[in-house]
Amino acid sequence: MKKDIILAGVGGQGILSIAAVIGEAALKEGFNIKQAEVHGMSQRGGDVQSNLRISSNPIASDLIPKGCADIIISLEPMEALRYLPWLSKEGWIVTNTTPFINIPNYPQIESLMEELRKIKNTILVDVDTIARDVGNPRGANIVLLGACSHLLGMESQKFEEGIRRIFSDKGEEVVEANLKAFRAGQGASV
Amino acid sequence: MKVKQLLLGDEAVALGAINAGITGVYAYPGTPSTEITEYIQGSETAREAGIHSTWCTNEKTAMETALGVSYVGQRALVCMKHVGLNVAADAFVNSAITGVNGGVIVVVADDPSMHSSQNEQDSRFYGKFAFIPILEPSDQQEAYDMMEYGFRLSEENNIPVMMRLTTRMAHSRAVVEVATKPIPRREKLTFPKDPSSWILLPANARRKYPQVISGYEELERISASKEGWNRYLDAPDKSLGVIACGIAYNYLRENVVMNYKHPILKISQYPAPSDLIRKMASECDSILVIEEGQPLLEEMIKGILPTPVKVLGRLSGALPRMGELNPNSVRAALGLPAHETNLPSSVVVPRPPALCQGCGHRDVYTALNEVLTDYPGHKVFSDIGCYTLGALPPFRTISSCIDMGSSITVARGAADAGLWPSIAVIGDSTFTHSGITSLLDAANVNANIVVVISDNLTTGMTGGQDSAGTGKLEAICAAVGVDPAHIRTVIPLPKNMPEITRIIREEIEYKGLSVIIPRRECIQTAKRHAKKRKQ
CATH class of the missing domain: 3.40.50.970 (Thiamin diphosphate (ThDP)-binding fold, Pyr/PP domains)
Structure with a gap:
């Protein structure tokens, strides 16, 4: 078992919570983990990514080599495309379709969708709408995790346990809202 | 007893220091070092042990406060980003001459590629310049284990120890095996055996300086020995020898099998082990030096006169002259074919950081x-x-x-x-x-x-x-x-x-x-x- 995952988004969107849940699930399974994060200046509204590597064998590099990522999970459509050179030929992109526009020269959304559809394995999910529909607009990141959970090489039960542990200190209500968001994301695509 | 925890490199350093019985951590925030102090501030164990962890006004006041803790025989940790060491440099360089009583580790986190910084200076130059030994972990477990080792090295050799981290080491998580109980913090005050060495009058400093220089030779002997962190992994194909420093060792390992055909010298402790480098040079046709940051070791090995072996690295063009290393650049330097990749998308535009809305x-x-x-x-x-x-x-x-x-x-x-x-x-x-x-x-x-x-x-x-x-x-x-x-x-x-x-x-x-x-x-x-x- 080996999954090299790039989590992408804009500073503040919550990619590290997705990483935390996947990491928690992998840790319980006894897998090796390495996760490189971005802190500091880039977090201020800039593009952010995290390299998450899970493997049953020891992991050497903290960074995923180009052409080796199994999956790009992105909370933003343009950010999904930024890491294309890291994606393997058989790799998957699972991305939110709602753009985060905080720059004047943001590309046309149609041209982004066209680019994304050119990728062999793509799942496009309107996670913002799904999160709102289940009454948890701040759980968009967990909806996205649900949408890609079948590609991560672990049973969905493990992620639910991960969600319980990660959010437990925020109260049962938050745990339940996130479990609902996770389930709503499973199987979703536009 | 030991337990496994998923820790950032910074957190592994912090927990290692708590478990080594420090009296205080002294620091000014600076990416990528900030999370070390934050971890100690949030730690229940640290609170129970009464470890001091309030932020300092700057890196110089931090370094000096640590020297005060050391003077009375207790252990102190100092943390900063690379440019912070410029601010603390006066105290740092002189601390090699005063020496330590309680152990002092100065963690300096470099930021190659300038993710959040104004330059990419390599702190290893400061260590060499001040005659201060350096530990450079290649993974989070080493970062943890090196804290207890570093405090002992500091106390046994009467000198502060630098630990050099780089951004990826500081801000990457891995599973680390850690002790569940810290060594108790020292309560007693003990004073330096050679008190005059702490009064840097010219006469005292002149007396102490030769000891610092000879002490550096002893530190090199330790770094080359089994008790240190450098390892020579011999192999039959001597057409190439590879020297990999700190985290660069991971990028090497990512690209080559465990029993690689060429000899490898893994360097995680300085002064660099000259004898091991000479051994490699005498047996191999060429040497590839892979080091994060500036080409300190490559320059040392190469010098300015012709060398009998070819030395490859950032200066030769085998690796990029500046910026952070990664598995791809190291792969190219090893002469391995690049992985097949997708082309970058032409639609994507840069998204620079900006002041928050409402700031x-x-x-x-x-x-x-x-x-x-x-x-x-x-x-x-x-x-x-x-x-x-x-x-x-x-x-x-x-x-x-x-x-x-x-x-x-x-x-x-x-x-x-x-x-x-x-x-x-x-x-x-x-x-x-x-x-x-x-x-x-x-x-x-x-x-x-x-x-x-x-x-x-x-x-x-x-x-x-x-x-x-x-x-x-x-x-x-x-x-x-x-x-x-x-x-x-x-x-x-x-x-x-x-x-x-x-x-x-x-x-x-x-x-x-x-x-x-x-x-x-x-x-x-x-x-x-x-x-x-x-x-």
Whole structure:
């Protein structure tokens, strides 16, 4: 078992919570983990990514080599495309379709969708709408995790346990809202 | 007993230090080192042990405080980013001569590729220059294990130890096996065996210096021995030997199998083991040096005279001359074919960082820009912090950002030379870090400048740590000699724009030193505080 995952988004969107849940699930399974994060200046509204590597064998590099990522999970459509050179030929992109526009020269959304559809394995999910529909607009990141959970090489039960542990200190209500968001994301695509 | 935990490199260092029985951690926030101190501040074990962990005003005060702890026989940790070592350098270099009583580890986190920094200086040069040994972990487990080792090395050799991290080491998580119980913190005070070595009068320093130099030879012997962290992995194919330092070893391992055909020298401790390098040079046709940061080792090995073996690395062009290493650049240097990849998408555009929506610094720059259109000869000199983003659109207000505190002194120099209006913009935390002495200089000549201390009540860029001058700024400015009539406080909000622009105009027109303090809490920390209150 080996999954090299790039989590992408804009500073503040919550990619590290997705990483935390996947990491928690992998840790319980006894897998090796390495996760490189971005802190500091880039977090201020800039593009952010995290390299998450899970493997049953020891992991050497903290960074995923180009052409080796199994999956790009992105909370933003343009950010999904930024890491294309890291994606393997058989790799998957699972991305939110709602753009985060905080720059004047943001590309046309149609041209982004066209680019994304050119990728062999793509799942496009309107996670913002799904999160709102289940009454948890701040759980968009967990909806996205649900949408890609079948590609991560672990049973969905493990992620639910991960969600319980990660959010437990925020109260049962938050745990339940996130479990609902996770389930709503499973199987979703536009 | 040992347990497994998923830890950032920074957190592994922090926990290693707690478990090594430190009395205190002394630090000023700086990416990528900040999380070390934050981990200790949040640790229940550290609280129970009474470990001191309040942020220091700057890296120099941090280093000196650690020396005080060491003088009385206890252990101290100092943390900073690479440019912070420039600030602490006076104390750091001299600490090699005083030596230590209790162990001291100085963790310096370098930032190759300048993700969040103004240069990519390599702290290993400082260690070599000061005759201070360096530990450079290649993974999070080593970072943890090296803390206890480092404190022993420091105490047994009467010298502070540097631990050099780089961004990926500091900000990457892995599973680390850690002890569940710390070594108890020392309570007793014991004093140095050679007290005169702490009084660096020329006569004492001259006596101590030869010991420091000979001590460095002993440190090299230790770094080459089994008890140290360097490893020579011999292999049959001597057409190439590979030297990999710190995290570079991981990028090497990513690309080659465990029983690689060429010899490998893994370096995680300095002074670099010369004998092991000579052994490799005598047996191999060429040597590839893979090191994060600047080509310190490659330059050492290569020298300026011709070498019998070919030396490859950042200087030869085998690896990029600057910037962070990665598995791809190391793969190319090893002569392995690149993995098949997708081409970059042409639709993607850069998304640079920006000041948060609703941030008070935005209102400060909006007001300055409005007033300064009437003063075409103006320049605004700024400083290190979130507000440096005032250089980017839509503001484009500032003309300089050099080092902590420089805004005020540069503005004063430009005013001396005849620039008007000459304006400085500095944050509250940067002001107390290194701006107070700059303001004192300006006050002593009543420099004709306007100093804007944009006070968001925190150290914002690094994530909202306590700021040393909170609640004291007006008093500090008055105490260094700024006329209280020209210390003006405003609340940077769009609705206050008429008042703010009027005050800026008045103080530009005043022929002398003025300070304007726009004060409003950082919106990130404000959100966090509101959330806390709700819970």
